[in-house]
Amino acid sequence: MGKSVSLHTLGCKLNYSETSTLAGKFHSNGFNLKEYGEASDIFVLNTCSVTDNADKECRQIIRSVLSRNPETYIIVTGCYAQLQPNEIAEIHGVDLVLGANEKFRLFDYVNGFEKKELSCVFTSPAEEITNLDYAYSSDVESRTRAFLKIQDGCDYNCSFCTIPLARGKSRSLPLNTVIENAKKILDLGYKEIVLTGVNTGDYTYQNGSPKINKLIDILYELEKLNIPRIRISSIEPNLLTDEIIELVSASDSFCNHFHIPLQSGDPETLKLMRRRYNRDFYAGLIHKLNNKIPQLGIGVDVIIGFPGETDERFWNTFRFLEELQVSYLHVFTYSERRNTYAVTLPGRVEMKDRKERSRILRELSNKKKMQFYARNTGIQQKVLFETAKEDDHIYGFTDNYIKVRAPHKPELENSIMEFEISGADTYRFAEGKIL
Numbered sequence: 001m002g003k004s005v006s007l008h009t010l011g012c013k014l015n016y017s018e019t020s021t022l023a024g025k026f027h028s029n030g031f032n033l034k035e036y037g038e039a040s041d042i043f044v045l046n047t048c049s050v051t052d053n054a055d056k057e058c059r060q061i062i063r064s065v066l067s068r069n070p071e072t073y074i075i076v077t078g079c080y081a082q083l084q085p086n087e088i089a090e091i092h093g094v095d096l097v098l099g100a101n102e103k104f105r106l107f108d109y110v111n112g113f114e115k116k117e118l119s120c121v122f123t124s125p126a127e128e129i130t131n132l133d134y135a136y137s138s139d140v141e142s143r144t145r146a147f148l149k150i151q152d153g154c155d156y157n158c159s160f161c162t163i164p165l166a167r168g169k170s171r172s173l174p175l176n177t178v179i180e181n182a183k184k185i186l187d188l189g190y191k192e193i194v195l196t197g198v199n200t201g202d203y204t205y206q207n208g209s210p211k212i213n214k215l216i217d218i219l220y221e222l223e224k225l226n227i228p229r230i231r232i233s234s235i236e237p238n239l240l241t242d243e244i245i246e247l248v249s250a251s252d253s254f255c256n257h258f259h260i261p262l263q264s265g266d267p268e269t270l271k272l273m274r275r276r277y278n279r280d281f282y283a284g285l286i287h288k289l290n291n292k293i294p295q296l297g298i299g300v301d302v303i304i305g306f307p308g309e310t311d312e313r314f315w316n317t318f319r320f321l322e323e324l325q326v327s328y329l330h331v332f333t334y335s336e337r338r339n340t341y342a343v344t345l346p347g348r349v350e351m352k353d354r355k356e357r358s359r360i361l362r363e364l365s366n367k368k369k370m371q372f373y374a375r376n377t378g379i380q381q382k383v384l385f386e387t388a389k390e391d392d393h394i395y396g397f398t399d400n401y402i403k404v405r406a407p408h409k410p411e412l413e414n415s416i417m418e419f420e421i422s423g424a425d426t427y428r429f430a431e432g433k434i435l
């Protein structure tokens, strides 16, 4: 009987889709796939590097896998493995550490999967990272939505971010590959495709011909496939063009939802973050979007506790967001990362202040959600119901990304229904009825 493997992912949707690709490679090489937590001959951990909790979590997971099954061959890859390979190699029991370039060529680096005393490390410098494998995966919570990778890496140099060091320069999958993968996802029965990348809006591919394909070209091609739902996961504000807005507003396939990182509403902090827009530009964009697409769902990333964030700067961000018509916030607490410009800046914010400010912004996010539910009450929407049943209810998302629930019926699973929101008692989901 073949060897068995289990895989586990930390971090973002892109990591999840890449773990699926790795699982596919093991499967086609004759390995039996096991669930994370089950005993297996090989264990692969795909790591993240967004905060310094990553190393702690990585150690904990490896220790727990080895305590249950000491003979498991341990492979660690992902952003943390690329950035701090030796730190990981020192963890007792780790057999192989693979960087971003080596991740998808795993079978070139190992064949017997025999445990040895010392771990092996294979990484390339950030400027040499060129590997670009396709990837797509199901949402971990449901089988209705699939994440489709179209791009990797980033050429921006936001001062707090290590992603360009962990994933290399921006590079994009050929348009044909993206379309082929989208068709495969549809054949598998998924109703929604979420376009995924590190800097998705920066998609650029030139295939020999003078024509350079940009994100809008992918969107036009995808629209022809009659996909019930396409969501653009996250897009930098300076890359959200009028042409994209026009297409999304006119199309039945594209969801009325954008996730647009802001990071700070304070002009000085934005400059120190080296973001490529100022706060007036951002406010103008949100205004334009709301005018163009009524009921548009808008999510915003914001970082709290960036160096130099005084009370005044924090409240600038708060007031800016309070005024903005957006539907929810993703609040991140700033974490010092090695080899970034931000870590050299003066004005370190105390942890207790970071926590308190995050709490205040999370409360604002809940308020924004409730306001958004109220603006959508009484309006007919399409809901894609998911596959899981919880407390006799089934949950799903509207096109503009409101989580709703209805009494569970098996026929609702993975189907799109007309729905009317009647209100919400909690910011977690809205209630309503199927029409």
Ligand code: SF4
Residues within 6 Å of the ligand: 154, 155, 156, 157, 158, 161, 162, 163, 164, 198, 199, 236
């Ligand atoms: S756009 Fe900025 S925050 Fe986003 S991945 Fe690139 S460098 Fe990091």
